[in-house]
Amino acid sequence: MKQFLAFVKKEFYHVFRDRKTLLMLFGLPVVQIVLFGFALTNEIKNTKIVVADYAKDAASQQIITKIEASTYFEVEKSILDHQQLEAAFKEGKVKLAVVFPANFNNDLQHLNKAQIQIIADASDPNTANTLTNFVTAIVLDYQKTLMANNAVPYQVAPEVRMLYNPELKGAHNFVPGVMALVLMLVCVMMTSVSIVKEKEKGTMEVLLVSPFKPILVILSKAVPYLIISLINVTIILLLSVYLLDLPINGSVFLLFAESTLLIITALSLGLLISTSTDSQQTAMLLSMMGMLLPTMLFAGFMFPIENMPLPLRIISNIVPAKWYYIIVKSIMIKGLGFSAIWKETLILFGMTVFLLVVSLRKFKTRLE
Amino acid sequence: MDAPVIKTEKLSKRFGDFVAVNEISFEVAAGEIFGFLGANGAGKTTAMRMLCGLSIPTSGAASIAGFDVYKQTEKIKRNIGYMSQKFSLYEDLTVLENINFFGGIYGLTNSQLREKSEQLVTKLGLQKESKKLVGELPLGWKQKLAFSVAILHEPKIVFLDEPTGGVDPVTRRQFWDLIYDASDKGITIFVTTHYMDEAEYCNRVSMMVDGSIKVLDSPANLKKQFSANSMDEVFYELARGAKRSDN
Numbered sequence: 001m002k003q004f005l006a007f008v009k010k011e012f013y014h015v016f017r018d019r020k021t022l023l024m025l026f027g028l029p030v031v032q033i034v035l036f037g038f039a040l041t042n043e044i045k046n047t048k049i050v051v052a053d054y055a056k057d058a059a060s061q062q063i064i065t066k067i068e069a070s071t072y073f074e075v076e077k078s079i080l081d082h083q084q085l086e087a088a089f090k091e092g093k094v095k096l097a098v099v100f101p102a103n104f105n106n107d108l109q110h111l112n113k114a115q116i117q118i119i120a121d122a123s124d125p126n127t128a129n130t131l132t133n134f135v136t137a138i139v140l141d142y143q144k145t146l147m148a149n150n151a152v153p154y155q156v157a158p159e160v161r162m163l164y165n166p167e168l169k170g171a172h173n174f175v176p177g178v179m180a181l182v183l184m185l186v187c188v189m190m191t192s193v194s195i196v197k198e199k200e201k202g203t204m205e206v207l208l209v210s211p212f213k214p215i216l217v218i219l220s221k222a223v224p225y226l227i228i229s230l231i232n233v234t235i236i237l238l239l240s241v242y243l244l245d246l247p248i249n250g251s252v253f254l255l256f257a258e259s260t261l262l263i264i265t266a267l268s269l270g271l272l273i274s275t276s277t278d279s280q281q282t283a284m285l286l287s288m289m290g291m292l293l294p295t296m297l298f299a300g301f302m303f304p305i306e307n308m309p310l311p312l313r314i315i316s317n318i319v320p321a322k323w324y325y326i327i328v329k330s331i332m333i334k335g336l337g338f339s340a341i342w343k344e345t346l347i348l349f350g351m352t353v354f355l356l357v358v359s360l361r362k363f364k365t366r367l368e
Numbered sequence: 369m370d371a372p373v374i375k376t377e378k379l380s381k382r383f384g385d386f387v388a389v390n391e392i393s394f395e396v397a398a399g400e401i402f403g404f405l406g407a408n409g410a411g412k413t414t415a416m417r418m419l420c421g422l423s424i425p426t427s428g429a430a431s432i433a434g435f436d437v438y439k440q441t442e443k444i445k446r447n448i449g450y451m452s453q454k455f456s457l458y459e460d461l462t463v464l465e466n467i468n469f470f471g472g473i474y475g476l477t478n479s480q481l482r483e484k485s486e487q488l489v490t491k492l493g494l495q496k497e498s499k500k501l502v503g504e505l506p507l508g509w510k511q512k513l514a515f516s517v518a519i520l521h522e523p524k525i526v527f528l529d530e531p532t533g534g535v536d537p538v539t540r541r542q543f544w545d546l547i548y549d550a551s552d553k554g555i556t557i558f559v560t561t562h563y564m565d566e567a568e569y570c571n572r573v574s575m576m577v578d579g580s581i582k583v584l585d586s587p588a589n590l591k592k593q594f595s596a597n598s599m600d601e602v603f604y605e606l607a608r609g610a611k612r613s614d615n
Contacts, residue, residue: 205456
């Protein structure tokens with residue numbers, strides 16, 4: 001036990017002496033949360049729009065009120081001049097304009113067909129797309145209320161589906177994603193690099209000649225990264241609760257237990273990578289390409305898995321982060337308990353056991 | 369002569385068809401400085417790995433400090449020290465931290481560690497540097513430190529795998545002073561080297577060619593036997609016949 005502690009202490013020295021890595025380890029989750037939370041958010045809130053209401057009738061007013069009532073838009077001003085409209089867009093303050101032609105209500109009542117023009121600033125095509133979809137949805141909604149009150153069928157507008165974001169709510173989903181990403185990065189990369197470093201520097205030989213058991217070498221290397229990762233989880237959760245106002249709806253204990261499971265998965269993956277290479281660079285590259293990329297692509301928080309072609313959907317199943325993402329989303333956002341996520345937990349657990357057995361076996365044969 | 373601390377009998381290691389080490393038999397007495405020479409690829413490293421308990425022999429017998437290399441590798445590990453050709457301390461740890469770590473994994477107690485590290489630091493004249501990172505020390509000092517750390521737990525035998533690679537002759541000489549010191553204390557030194565002047569410092573040397581030990585005697589006797597002026601000539605005479613080489 002004393003030997004083990006001496007080893008763990010040494011591992012902590014390694015971590016703390018390397019200031020740059022340390023900064024990365026703890027800076028990463030903060031930067032990611034802030035970036036995803038504020039800069040890269042794809043949720044639309046309080047977007048400034050202008051309204052050009054040439055009709056000024058009951059129908060146009062009702063729609064404008066509806067738009068204003070939604071949390072997504074804030075009507076900056078109403079203008080009736082085409083050139084002003086263009087100027088507003090050029091200034092960049094306004095992302096969207098809604099134009100009602102004259103006789104809007106008239107057309108609707110008598111021709112059963114009226115037009116609305118939606119103009120979006122498409123310099124950011126994704127935002128433009130989302131914004132127009134939102135407005136269209138609001139208009140459609142208005143149309144529905146009209147239909148309910150009248151027997152006469154009114155104009156059928158183009159069908160719009162919110163393909164990528166049916167709940168019109170995106171920002172919250174990234175927190176579990178960032179957790180998965182940070183855990184994978186820290187654990188896989190750091191363990192593989194730190195084990196390979198011993199091999200590269202020749203210290204591994206000395207350790208193997210000592211009475212210290214090889215399995216304990218692995219264990220004591222895992223301890224610091226387990227602790228660092230749990231601290232990272234705590235930081236992310238604190239940031240999301242206090243900075244992003246995203247409450248944890250489920251059990252915090254369960255959340256930490258599941259995170260520990262993913263950490264162990266990632267540690268065994270790191271071990272596996274370390275057994276297949278002798279150079280730190282290769283280990284780092286393997287962790288990046290082999291872990292980070294699949295985690296980003298297939299966890300489901302950046303690109304929805306449901307919209308992927310079938311082969312990719314099948315591949316996504318072998319990415320541990322995908323299951324962890326589902327688990328954390330269920331606990332944090334939906335507030336579900338263990339009974340709702342036992343299947344995902346079991347899959348993740350199975351992966352962990354498999355990876356651990358394979359990597360330990362490989363590690364052992366490499367020694368002989 | 370005391371009972372031998374290293375004793376091998378027809379010890380062999382095969383990798384498939386390749387015979388890396390072919391039936392080597394020798395004995396090393398306690399406190400002896402034993403030079404284990406041979407060209408690259410002659411099988412020195414493989415032989416040494418077997419003696420350290422890192423690799424199980426294919427056939428033959430060997431005992432290290434009285435323990436069997438097949439069954440008692442754990443006990444062997446407790447009784448040997450090891451220093452590799454690659455510099456084997458942690459550069460991002462200080463001198464004291466390195467001492468404490470390696471002492472720690474050999475199970476030394478805190479008071480033992482305190483006492484030993486103080487002795488060691490004084491002996492090497494590293495008092496001012498004890499809190500410096502090892503990476504900042506010159507190579508010669510690092511290697512002396514590495515050797516001292518390798519014998520910190522007072523092993524019966526210490527294995528040195530080309531310990532003086534890349535250091536100047538003066539430092540090498542100082543390094544050998546440390547080795548004599550340890551040998552005086554009864555620690556057996558098992559050393560591989562490519563420097564033939566170092567071979568002269570050994571009590572006895574063996575020369576491996578193509579996996580077998582070709583000669584084993586004191587440097588003086590070997591020079592007589594080959595009517596050579598230096599160990600260099602002895603080495604060339606023997607290594608010329610080798611079929612295996614590094615490439």
